[in-house]
Amino acid sequence: MKKVMKKMVSALLCIVMLGGMLAGCGKSDSEKSSEGEKTExxxxxxxxxxxxxxxxxxxxxxxxxxxxxxxxxxxxxxxxxxxxxxxxxxxxxxxxxxxxxxxxxxxxxxxxxxxxxxxxxxxxxxxxxxxxxxxxxxxxxxxxxxxxxxxxVGNVIVMCYNKDILAKNGVTEVPDNCTWDEFIEICKKIKVGADGSTEVYPLVQRWGNPSISTLNSSFYPYVWQGGGSLFNEEGTALIIDSDAGKDAVQFLYDLRFTHQILPDVVTSLTADDCISYFCEGKTAFVEMESSSTVQFDDAGINWGFITSLTKEKKGTFVAxxxxxxxxxxxxxxxxxxxxxxxxxxxxxxxxxxxxxxxxxxxxxxxxxxxxxxxxxAEDGAELHSLSPAKGSYKIYDSLYKNLQLMMMGEKQPDEVISESVSYADTILNE
Amino acid sequence: MGNYQAVLKDPYITSSLINTGIYAVIVVPVQTVLSMVIAYVLARKCKNRFGNFVRSALFIPVITSMVLTAAVWRLLLAGDPEGVINSIIGLFGMEPVNWLGSSWPALFSVCLIGIWKNVGYFMVIFYAGMMDIPVSLYEAATVDGAGSARQFFSVTLPLLKPITYLVVTLGTIWSFQVFDLVYTLTGGGPGRATMTLVLTIYNSAFKDFKMGYASAVSMVLLAIVLFISFLQKVVFRERDEGRRKHV
CATH class of the missing domain: 3.40.190.10 (Periplasmic binding protein-like II)
Structure with missing residues (x-):
C-alpha cells in the first residue's frame, strides 16, 4: 500500500513539475498583446x-x-x-x-x-x-x-551634522564656509552624545566599504576643496601629487592620527554603518549622499548640513x-x-x-x-563629478587601497601619493 | 606573452597569491580535521535524533546564500565594542578587535567564515565514509583492548584515507577559488589584506576590461592548483605504497 502511495505521490509531483515547465514556456498575456500590436x-x-x-x-x-x-x-x-x-x-x-x-x-x-x-x-x-x-x-x-x-545629476554628498550633539557640546553653529581648521576645532569639542552621557564620535567615514565609492565622499571633495583635480586635463596622469592632493591626503591622516577625530573603527565601516551611527546619535558629523538623508528624518534626528568644508573653496561630489x-x-x-x-x-x-x-x-x-x-542654486559651481580616464577603475582602486592602508596606520601620506601616482602611470602608459 | 610578463611584474598579484596561500594553509587543515572529528563523534557516539539534528544544522551554512552570510557575519564582526563577537570576548576581559578593519583580523575572519561554511559539507562526506567501515572491525579492536582514541587512529583514520584525499583535494581547490566570500564581505580590503587571486581575475576582467590579463592570471591559478593536486596525489600514493611494502 505504502509503495503504491509513494508511486502516486511521485507521479503527481512529476505532473506538477511538467505543468510548471510547460507554463514557463508559454507567453504572458501582456507579451502576446504587445507582440500582436507591434511586430511590424x-x-x-x-x-x-x-x-x-x-x-x-x-x-x-x-x-x-x-x-x-x-x-x-x-x-x-x-x-x-x-x-x-x-x-x-x-x-x-x-x-x-x-x-x-x-x-x-x-x-x-x-x-x-x-x-x-x-x-x-x-x-x-x-x-x-x-x-x-x-x-x-x-x-x-x-x-x-x-x-x-x-x-x-544629483545625489550630492554633503557634510551632515547632528544639531543636538553639537549643542550639548557647546557648538552653536557650523559656519556655511567652515574651514578645515574650524572643523577640526569643532570636532575636538565633541565629547558627549545628545543625552549628555554616552560617548560619541566627532566624525565617521566609510573606509570599510568593499567598493571604491568611499572616495566620492571622503577623498575627492578634499582635493577639490584645495583647488586641485584628480587627473590632468588630457586625462593622461593622476595628479594627486599636486599641493591640493598632498593637503587632502595629509588632512585625512591628521583627522585619523594627529587629532584622533576619526576612530579606529572607521576602517571597518560601510556607508550603511555610517547611516546607522548617525541615526543612533553615535556621531556628530557624517558625509552623506542627499538621497540617504531621508533616513535621518525617519529616525527623528535633529540634523543640518553644509555643502562641504572649505579650504581654497568649497567642493563636493555630485553623481x-x-x-x-x-x-x-x-x-x-x-x-x-x-x-x-x-x-x-x-x-x-x-x-x-x-x-x-x-x-x-x-x-x-x-x-x-x-x-x-x-x-x-548657490553652490552649483562647487559640485564636481569624476572626469573620465582610461583604466580609471584600476587607478581609483589602487588609490582607495593605499588610503585604506594609511587609515590603518600601515602607510604614510607620502607613500600613498607616490605609490598611487606611479601605479597610475603604469596603467595610463600601457 | 605580454600579459604573462605583466602578471609576473604586478606586485598586486604577488600579494593576492600570498593571501590565497595563507587562506588555503589555514582553512584546509582546520576544516578537514574539524569535519572529520565531528563526523566521528556523530557516527560513533551520537547515532540518535540529536545527532541527526546536529548533522542538519551543520549543513545549513553550505546551502545559505553567500551574500546573506556576508551580511550576517558583517554584523557579528562589527568592530565597535558593541559588536556581537566583541561583546562576547569582552566578557573574558579582552579588548575589542576591529575584525574587518585591520589586516590580519580581516584575513582571519575570512578564514573563519570559510571554515564555518565548508565544515558541514565535508562532515557529510566523512560521515558517509565512516558508515561504510564494518562494525566488526571496531568490535575486534575493542576485544583487543583498544580504546576510543586507538580505534580512531588505527581503524577509522586508515580506512578513511581515500575520503581524506578527496576532502583535502576539494578543500584546496575551493580555497584557491575563494571569491564570493571576499567579494561580498570585504571587497579584498582593507588595503589588500583579503585580496585573492580569483577576485583579482574578476576585477581585471569585469572592472578593468583586461580580458587577456585576466586569462593569464587564470592560467597561473590553474597551474598552481594542478601542481598542488599532483603533489597531494604523490604524497598520498607514496604513503599507500609504503604501507603495502611494509605489509
Missing amino acids: GASLDVWLPPLSENQDDKDVWDKIIDPFEKENNCTVNVEIVPWGNYEEKYLTGITSGEGPDVGYMYMEMISDFIDMGAVEPLDDYLTDEDKDNFLYLSNGVIEGKQYCLPII SDSLVLMSNAENKELAYKLMQFMLSGTSMTEYHKSAQFAPIGKDEEYHDNPAFEKVY
Whole structure:
C-alpha cells in the first residue's frame, strides 16, 4: 500500500513539475498583446539601473515610454540591471552582441566602453534645442566629443551634522564656509552624545566599504576643496601629487592620527554603518549622499548640513550619470529620439516623482528634496563629478587601497601619493 | 606573452597569491580535521535524533546564500565594542578587535567564515565514509583492548584515507577559488589584506576590461592548483605504497 502511495505521490509531483515547465514556456498575456500590436515596428532595448525609491523602475519607465512607442510604432524593452554586476552585464552583453541600443553609464565606466568602440558620439544628432535645454551637456563631453547626455545629476554628498550633539557640546553653529581648521576645532569639542552621557564620535567615514565609492565622499571633495583635480586635463596622469592632493591626503591622516577625530573603527565601516551611527546619535558629523538623508528624518534626528568644508573653496561630489547611444544600435536615429524623449521635461518630471533628483533640463522644475535646492542654486559651481580616464577603475582602486592602508596606520601620506601616482602611470602608459 | 610578463611584474598579484596561500594553509587543515572529528563523534557516539539534528544544522551554512552570510557575519564582526563577537570576548576581559578593519583580523575572519561554511559539507562526506567501515572491525579492536582514541587512529583514520584525499583535494581547490566570500564581505580590503587571486581575475576582467590579463592570471591559478593536486596525489600514493611494502 505504502509503495503504491509513494508511486502516486511521485507521479503527481512529476505532473506538477511538467505543468510548471510547460507554463514557463508559454507567453504572458501582456507579451502576446504587445507582440500582436507591434511586430511590424522597430524594437529598442534600454538598460537602466534601479533608482526608484519603491523599486518599481520598470513600471515607471514603461509608463513614461508608452506614448513614445505609440507615436513611433515601435517596442521599447526596458531592462533594469541590478547595481551588483552592472559593468559586468554591460561588458558581456556588448561583447556577445546582445547589448542594449540605449545604455545608462556612470563616469568611471564610460571611458573603457568608448575605448572599445561600443559608444557612439552624439555630435551629429544633437539639435540646437537640446544644446539650449540640457543643463549639464558639458559633463558628457569626453575627448572633445559629446558621448553622453546626463540623465542623473544629483545625489550630492554633503557634510551632515547632528544639531543636538553639537549643542550639548557647546557648538552653536557650523559656519556655511567652515574651514578645515574650524572643523577640526569643532570636532575636538565633541565629547558627549545628545543625552549628555554616552560617548560619541566627532566624525565617521566609510573606509570599510568593499567598493571604491568611499572616495566620492571622503577623498575627492578634499582635493577639490584645495583647488586641485584628480587627473590632468588630457586625462593622461593622476595628479594627486599636486599641493591640493598632498593637503587632502595629509588632512585625512591628521583627522585619523594627529587629532584622533576619526576612530579606529572607521576602517571597518560601510556607508550603511555610517547611516546607522548617525541615526543612533553615535556621531556628530557624517558625509552623506542627499538621497540617504531621508533616513535621518525617519529616525527623528535633529540634523543640518553644509555643502562641504572649505579650504581654497568649497567642493563636493555630485553623481553625473548619462544615457549613451550604443554603437551596435540598428536604428540609431530612433534610439537618439528615444533618448531625447526620456530626457524631456515631461518624462523627467514623471520619473522624478519616484526617484528624486535635480532637474537636468530647463524644461523641468525642481522636484528633488527641497532641503537641497540651495545647494544646486548657490553652490552649483562647487559640485564636481569624476572626469573620465582610461583604466580609471584600476587607478581609483589602487588609490582607495593605499588610503585604506594609511587609515590603518600601515602607510604614510607620502607613500600613498607616490605609490598611487606611479601605479597610475603604469596603467595610463600601457 | 605580454600579459604573462605583466602578471609576473604586478606586485598586486604577488600579494593576492600570498593571501590565497595563507587562506588555503589555514582553512584546509582546520576544516578537514574539524569535519572529520565531528563526523566521528556523530557516527560513533551520537547515532540518535540529536545527532541527526546536529548533522542538519551543520549543513545549513553550505546551502545559505553567500551574500546573506556576508551580511550576517558583517554584523557579528562589527568592530565597535558593541559588536556581537566583541561583546562576547569582552566578557573574558579582552579588548575589542576591529575584525574587518585591520589586516590580519580581516584575513582571519575570512578564514573563519570559510571554515564555518565548508565544515558541514565535508562532515557529510566523512560521515558517509565512516558508515561504510564494518562494525566488526571496531568490535575486534575493542576485544583487543583498544580504546576510543586507538580505534580512531588505527581503524577509522586508515580506512578513511581515500575520503581524506578527496576532502583535502576539494578543500584546496575551493580555497584557491575563494571569491564570493571576499567579494561580498570585504571587497579584498582593507588595503589588500583579503585580496585573492580569483577576485583579482574578476576585477581585471569585469572592472578593468583586461580580458587577456585576466586569462593569464587564470592560467597561473590553474597551474598552481594542478601542481598542488599532483603533489597531494604523490604524497598520498607514496604513503599507500609504503604501507603495502611494509605489509
